[in-house]
Amino acid sequence: MTKVIIDANQSIFKLNLRELFSYKDLFYTLAYRDFKIKYAQTFLGIVWAFIQPALTLMVFGLLFSRGLNIGTGEVPYLLYAGCGLATWTYFAAVMGQAGNSIIAAQNIVQKIYFPRLIIPLSKALVGLIDFAIALGLVFILALFYKFKLSPNVVFLPFFILLTIVSSLGVGIWLSALSIRYRDFQQVIPFLVRFGMFFTPVAYPPDIIIKKIPQWGAIIYYLNPVAGLIEGVRWCVLGTSPPVFLSYISFAMIFLLFVSSLFYFKKVEKVIADIV
Amino acid sequence: MSEIAIDVQNLSKKYLIGNTASGSLRESITNLFSKNKWSATEEFWALKDLTFDVKTGEAIGIIGKNGAGKSTLLKLLSRITEPTTGRIEINGRISSLLEVGTGFHPELTGRENIYLNGTILGMTRQEINSKFDEIVDFSGVEKFLDTPVKRYSSGMKVRLAFAVAAHLEPEILIIDEVLAVGDAEFQKKCLGKMEDVAGHGRTIFFVSHNMGAINTLCHRGILLQNGKMVYSGETDEVISRYLEQNYSGSHEGSVNFEPNFDHKITMIKASVSAESKAGNDKIQAGENVEICVEYKVKQDLVGSNLSVSLFKEGILILRNWDTDKFPEYLEKRKGGTYTAKFVIPSSFLTLGQYSVSLATGIINQGPIEVKSDCLSFEIENHYDDLSKTSNNKGKGGLVNLPITWEIRNS
Numbered sequence: 258m259t260k261v262i263i264d265a266n267q268s269i270f271k272l273n274l275r276e277l278f279s280y281k282d283l284f285y286t287l288a289y290r291d292f293k294i295k296y297a298q299t300f301l302g303i304v305w306a307f308i309q310p311a312l313t314l315m316v317f318g319l320l321f322s323r324g325l326n327i328g329t330g331e332v333p334y335l336l337y338a339g340c341g342l343a344t345w346t347y348f349a350a351v352m353g354q355a356g357n358s359i360i361a362a363q364n365i366v367q368k369i370y371f372p373r374l375i376i377p378l379s380k381a382l383v384g385l386i387d388f389a390i391a392l393g394l395v396f397i398l399a400l401f402y403k404f405k406l407s408p409n410v411v412f413l414p415f416f417i418l419l420t421i422v423s424s425l426g427v428g429i430w431l432s433a434l435s436i437r438y439r440d441f442q443q444v445i446p447f448l449v450r451f452g453m454f455f456t457p458v459a460y461p462p463d464i465i466i467k468k469i470p471q472w473g474a475i476i477y478y479l480n481p482v483a484g485l486i487e488g489v490r491w492c493v494l495g496t497s498p499p500v501f502l503s504y505i506s507f508a509m510i511f512l513l514f515v516s517s518l519f520y521f522k523k524v525e526k527v528i529a530d531i532v
Numbered sequence: 533m534s535e536i537a538i539d540v541q542n543l544s545k546k547y548l549i550g551n552t553a554s555g556s557l558r559e560s561i562t563n564l565f566s567k568n569k570w571s572a573t574e575e576f577w578a579l580k581d582l583t584f585d586v587k588t589g590e591a592i593g594i595i596g597k598n599g600a601g602k603s604t605l606l607k608l609l610s611r612i613t614e615p616t617t618g619r620i621e622i623n624g625r626i627s628s629l630l631e632v633g634t635g636f637h638p639e640l641t642g643r644e645n646i647y648l649n650g651t652i653l654g655m656t657r658q659e660i661n662s663k664f665d666e667i668v669d670f671s672g673v674e675k676f677l678d679t680p681v682k683r684y685s686s687g688m689k690v691r692l693a694f695a696v697a698a699h700l701e702p703e704i705l706i707i708d709e710v711l712a713v714g715d716a717e718f719q720k721k722c723l724g725k726m727e728d729v730a731g732h733g734r735t736i737f738f739v740s741h742n743m744g745a746i747n748t749l750c751h752r753g754i755l756l757q758n759g760k761m762v763y764s765g766e767t768d769e770v771i772s773r774y775l776e777q778n779y780s781g782s783h784e785g786s787v788n789f790e791p792n793f794d795h796k797i798t799m800i801k802a803s804v805s806a807e808s809k810a811g812n813d814k815i816q817a818g819e820n821v822e823i824c825v826e827y828k829v830k831q832d833l834v835g836s837n838l839s840v841s842l843f844k845e846g847i848l849i850l851r852n853w854d855t856d857k858f859p860e861y862l863e864k865r866k867g868g869t870y871t872a873k874f875v876i877p878s879s880f881l882t883l884g885q886y887s888v889s890l891a892t893g894i895i896n897q898g899p900i901e902v903k904s905d906c907l908s909f910e911i912e913n914h915y916d917d918l919s920k921t922s923n924n925k926g927k928g929g930l931v932n933l934p935i936t937w938e939i940r941n942s
Contacts, residue, residue, distance in 0.1 A: 263611060263620040283651040290637055290648055297639050368634045369652060370611035529613040530547065 277372045284375050288382035291354075295383065303386070310346065310391040314339055317459050327460050332494050333402045336395055340493050341458035341486045343391035347384050348424040348482050349449045354380040355428025356445045359436055359528065366528055373525050374518070377432045381421050388417070395493060407495025416488045419510055423481040426513035433517070433524040436531065456482045466502075478505040481513060536623065537704055537735040538586040538609065543618035545579040545604050545759075578604040580759045582618070588703075591736040593746035593767060595774045596756035602739045605756070606708050609737065624703025624735070627653060638682035642673055642692055645681050649696045663699045671695035704735040743771050743846025771845050775885050775908075787906050791828060795900050797836055797892040800826040800869075804888060804907045807875060817883060817913040821876040825890055826869065833865045835895035840874050843887045843905070849930055862895070882932045883911050 296302045314335055321327045322334035329337040355377035359366065362376050399406055435441035453459075455477065462483065466474045478484060484506025487499045579601045586592050594602050607613045609620065610628045635652040636645050646667055650660040660667075668674045671692040673684070681689060740746055746753065746767060753770030755763040763773050786803035807820040815821055823840060841851040854872055855862040888907040893899040 259623075259625050261611070261620075261622040261626070263608070263615065263622070280651075280654070282655075282657045286648050286651040286657075290640060290644070293644065294637065294639050365635045365652065367612065369628070371652065371654065526614040529607065 273372070277374060280371055280375050283371060284379050285382075287375065287379035291380065291383045292386070303390075306387045306390040307394065309387075310339070310342055310394055313342060314394070317342070321459050327464065329461055330496075332490075332496060333398075333404060335398055336402065336404060336494055337461070337490065337496075338459050339391070339395035339398060340490045341456075343388060343395065344420055344486050344489050345453055345456055345458045345482060346391060347388040347420060348427075348485075349452065350384045350387065351381050351421075351424035352428045352431065353445050353449055354384075355425060356431030356435060357442065358428075359432045360439075360442065373528055374429070374521060377429050377521075378425065380428065381425055384424075385421075388420075392493075404494075406493060407491070409492045409495055411492075413489070413492040416485065416492055419488070419507070420482075420485055422514050423485060423510040426510060426515075426517045427481070429517035429521050430513065433521045436524055436528055452480070452482070456480055457486055462487070474502055475505060478502040479509055481506050481509045485510070535587060536585050536621075537588040537590070538623075538737075539621040540585065541583050541619045543579060543582040543605075543608065543620060544577060544616050545601075545608060545613070546616040547576045547578055549574045549576045577759050579608070579615075582761055584754060584761065584764055586735055586737070588623070588735055589733040590752060591738060591750045593750035593753040593770070594737065594739040594756065595743075595746065595753055595770055599758075600756040601759040602756055603708065604759075606706055606737070606739060610706055622704065625654065625700075626704040626706065627697070627700045627702035628706035628708065636681055636689065636693060639680055641680055642677045642684070645692065646696055649693065650700075653697065653700050655700060667695045667699050670698065702734070704737065706737045706739075708739045743774075747771060747845060772885060775845065775887070785907070785909060787903075789903065789906075792901075793828065793830065795830065795892075796833055796894065797827055797829050797838070797865075797900055799890060799892065799901055799903060800828060802826070802888075802890060802903070802907055804909045815909055815911050817881075817911050818879045821881065821909065821911075823874040823876070823888060823907065825872045825874070827872070827892065828869045829865050829867050831867045833894070835862060835897075836865045837862065837893060837895065838872055839891045839893070841889040841891070842876070843889065844881075844884060844930060847930065849881075849886075880931055880933065881911050882929060883913055885910050 296305070299305065301308070317338045318335050321338070322329075327334070358376045358380055359373065366373065366376075396406070398404075431441055431445055435445075457465075462477070465477065469477070484499055484503030487496075487503050490496045491498050582601075582605070594605060596602050604613075606628065608615050609622070610626060635649055637648060640648060646664065647657065647660055651657065668677065671688075671694075673688050673692050676684065676688065681692075684692070736749065738746060738749055750767050752765065753767045754761055755770045755774055763770055785805060786801065788801045789799050791798040791800045802823065802825045804821065804823045806815045807822045825838065825840075827838065829836070837853045837855040839851060839853045842849045852874065854874075886909055887905045888909075889902070889904045890906060891899050891902045
């Protein structure tokens with residue numbers, strides 16, 4: 258028989274991960290719901306996950322490679338930008354959905370208890386399909402260019418995991434903050450749009466880093482996705498391994514994720530009262 | 533199995549009234565710099581120092597006026613919100629019928645919604661699989677299982693949702709006035725299911741304004757007032773204390789309304805008394821009860837009526853229209869002031885507290901004025917010769933009729 262103790266003096270350092278795990282079926286069901294709703298009643302269905310990155314890459318190629326003449330060394334530009342785009346798109350989508358998730362689920366949250374963290378966490382799963390398709394597109398393009406993929410690709414799962422963790426870290430922070438301060442609902446779309454310019458998605462980071470002072474570069478790499486994208490490129494395309502500055506990004510991922518869990522825990526107590 | 537299902541100790545819940553708690557970023561920042569941190573807020577204790585326990589298998593009713601803290605208590609028990617101080621220990625899976633259909637998504641099919649709703653309620657997929665056929669059977673929507681729920685009728689949706697909730701099989705069930713929604717058949721089904729659950733040694737936590745339902749379902753009651761527990765004990769006693777609490781103050785043997793002379797019919801005053809003695813709301817058993825209503829009719833009316841409803845412990849015992857006796861008033865009621873007298877025949881009522889509601893209205897147009905529970909009176913017994921067993925307090929039954937008995941010794 259289950260035994261539950263609700264104590265007002267409970268320590269906020271207890272994350273109660275075992276309870277979270279017992280709700281894993283809810284996690285999958287919520288993810289399935291999101292998947293179904295996303296593609297329900299669309300004529301092309303999952304094909305959209307292919308069309309969107311393909312068209313965006315075409316525009317990038319036209320704009321940055323042909324138009325602005327941005328060089329990416331021996332790697333064809335479309336492959337270079339493709340890796341960045343796939344990672345950023347996943348990050349932005351999960352961050353946005355997770356960030357809005359608690360407010361979107363307020364009618365459930367006010368009526369029934371389950372570990373609230375399940376809601377933003379479940380957003381990470383559906384995006385993986387799009388992520389995989391976008392990366393698949395890069396592999397197809399590599400075949401087309403007769404580009405030999407790097408053997409580093411065995412490390413790709415590790416970087417995908419890091420991408421998941423980083424997007425959840427930011428997403429959970431935003432979801433908890435937007436409960437307290439609705440202003441953060443306005444911040445999310447802004448971050449998605451603005452963030453892409455400050456992330457080396459469509460260009461190599463060098464073209465900025467070389468032109469700004471050291472402290473500027475450090476700020477640039479506080480963006481967790483900056484180092485991530487370099488990592489993904491190193492895995493898939495065999496570009497130079499992540500620079501030292503990238504480790505700032507990796508540290509940020511860890512910091513954001515762990516702190517988000519505790520901040521969420523703190524806000525979780527009052528969700529039903531203020532949502 | 534543990535003896536105590538729910539153990540509540542010194543439970544309190546504080547809310548901040550005002551808008552700071554859910555305020556904007558700007559407010560938080562200005563608060564940071566101002567000394568008077570909670571200038572715009574006020575503390576409100578929705579619950580204060582509640583201590584009680586519920587034994588396994590017990591059905592307990594929570595009674596109280598609006599704002600007494602009933603819903604807050606249920607929210608704390610079902611863990612939707614956390615207490616400010618105190619501690620709750622719950623032994624067993626807890627589920628509340630207040631969330632029937634929570635999380636249903638219109639785009640998903642009935643089948644998918646069973647899984648979605650079930651997992652939200654805390655079931656695992658495996659559990660749902662094993663009960664799936666039962667749930668579908670109970671809901672009666674098997675033909676439409678693979679149709680999106682948005683194409684369901686509202687009745688089908690409720691049935692499906694209730695079927696899922698009913699098969700959760702919790703050890704502790706929380707019910708918060710679900711009976712107020714849904715049609716009569718659905719209410720009956722809910723009540724039936726609850727009795728079913730109660731009969732299987734499960735613990736029930738019931739909140740309702742329906743005293744009749746509380747009385748039949750619950751063994752024990754807790755009376756809340758302004759966030760505090762005023763009384764806990766036998767259901768009968770709790771209900772009568774609640775009713776006393778309700779009728780103290782302006783509700784007495786007589787009441788002066790604030791008439792609104794713009795209404796087609798407006799009630800001016802009303803009183804209840806024993807037929808012989810005016811102005812006394814304590815009535816000796818066996819005496820006729822007389823209810824007088826004074827009302828003013830603005831202009832000649834067609835189809836107007838006045839109704840008197842008599843309640844005991846929240847249960848409607850009788851309702852009567854003046855036009856039943858005087859159909860001529862239905863055809864035409866001239867303008868002017870009237871006094872209507874309504875006499876309840878002698879010894880029809882058992883001992884206890886009663887309340888009276890009055891209403892005026894026009895046929896096919898609905899009510900004009902409704903005065904709920906505006907009068908109250910108590911039937912007492914001071915005479916030994918009338919204290920026959922059937923009329924004793926606590927012997928049950930709503931009415932006391934002169935029944936013909938035949939006893940033969942053959």
